[in-house]
Amino acid sequence: MFSTVLDVVITGLIMGGIYALIAVGLSLQYGVGRVLNVSHGEFIMVGAFATWSLYTLFGLSPLLSLVICGPVLFVIGFLIHRTLFQYLRDKSESIGAFADSSLLAFFGLLFIIQNLALLIWKADIRGYTYLDSSVSILDAVFAVNRLVALLFAVVISLAFYLFLTRTRLGKAIRAAAEDPATAQVMGVNIHRVLAICFGLGALMAGFAGPLISMIYEIQPTMGLEYTIIAIIVVVLGGLGSITGSLIGGFILGLIGSTVTYFDAGLSLIAYYVIFILLLLIKPTGIFGK
């Protein structure tokens, strides 16, 4: 009995760690730029497949790929925002119009990235084994790779949180999120900050992708599911709140592992039900004002 509970809890924390990681990225992009990046999952998918390719072709450790994928995706994200979305933002009449048009542009991006991946990697489900020896914690058995993924997810999320709260750039970002116009007057280069935020979101996706590929099966169409989970977590924690997303990720992970324990097919349904109820009862999220 106890080992079952422990099993469900640790599995939930592992899922939660990944969810938190992908949600903080999306939350930052939404909180500062007011853009809902529905192609977030595609960035994760690209990270996962790059890791898979590097591992199966050159035997490169996924944890090393993580260090490569993150920064590469950061640069790509930065450039996409600097060109496409900056242009769109300058052209839009209002922030509401920008939110709508950018959402559609993200759908375009989603189709482009996903189908490029389908052309490169084909539609098959992929996976590899890495660090798959097992350890037992109080009678419950876990694969080492899952625990390593959890550790990395927690460390990266915490580092990211500290970066936002303690550093000069982090403060500029939060100022821009609070009030873009005033931040600009105070000498914050808003376009650069927005692009950096978007890049940071992509960076988180670039970290999450390799971790996901270590422990789950991957395929080029997996992106949307992760995007949806990230959106649910972000709404759960309150739109734009980084702390909320971190905690929300773990809450959703624990719910997911509990539901999966009873019936694996119901977990996605449970997420949607929670999400719909949340939107109806308290759309500002559990930590929202």
Added chain:
Amino acid sequence: MDRAAVVFKKPFSLGLLLLILIVLITLPLYVPPYLVILLTTILMYIVLTVSWTIFSGPTRYISLASAAFFGVGVYTSALVGKVLPLPLVILAGSLFSFILAICVGLLTLRLRGMYFIIFTFSISELIRNFLLWWETTMTGTVGRWVVMVDHKVVYYVILVIFILALLTAYLIRRSRLGLALRSIGEQEEAATHIGINATMVKTITFAISAFFMGATGAIMATKWKYIDPRIAFDPLLSFLPVLMAIFGGTGQLYGPVFGAAIFAYLEEILTTRFPYYYMLLFGSILIIVILFLPHGIVGLVQKWWKGGLGRRNATS
């Protein structure tokens, strides 16, 4: 715009419409069956896009629930297709979608912008996932067979739905309801202040648009023969109408029609041979349209038209 031009244009455009209608009605008599089937699919996308625009065009509430309403129609057709005659099956499909839309509409009263978009998307994904789970664990078989109907019958039914949807869209645009919808889209608070019952107006229009989507689903199911939740509630069916409408331009009634017709034709000729390239092209066109053609191709054509004919009048 001066009145004389409008009066002069009217008999001409009416005649043109009548001509198109006659061509569409007599088409199955002299073209090969595959063209009729191609046209059926194109009409399906046009109906979905026009119905989407009925609600989302003027109000600017972007709905991603089209797949839900379409899928409800498909499933109704699969469930009652064997026992009821075809017109009743289609009516049942539309009514179930209509009722679902009223429920969704009443639930989402407080949601706007981003929240509304993701809510509508979640509703259709919830239904799809629930049905998949239900069929795998409860009934044990995923998917159903649908009673087949002759392709010409399918064509004529979808043609009738198309005409009705277009007529409804036209009448709503011209009515007080259309005016109310536009004022909600401009500034919802101001609209409620001048006495518009925004809740009722939004819900009813949402349900009308769902009605046609349900009808389309019910008839298309008979063309597909086999259906399962993944086909019936395909999320692409939620995205495509949005993209086709915006590609065509939602400012005019014929914008979505052209947008859907062009895209559906491209899809039909490209998907079977180069599915990934089609979606790649699709994504690229979408971004280009968003960046450079905010009013769609119809907006672009109008700009050229104005630029060529009445540069002096175009200063406003």
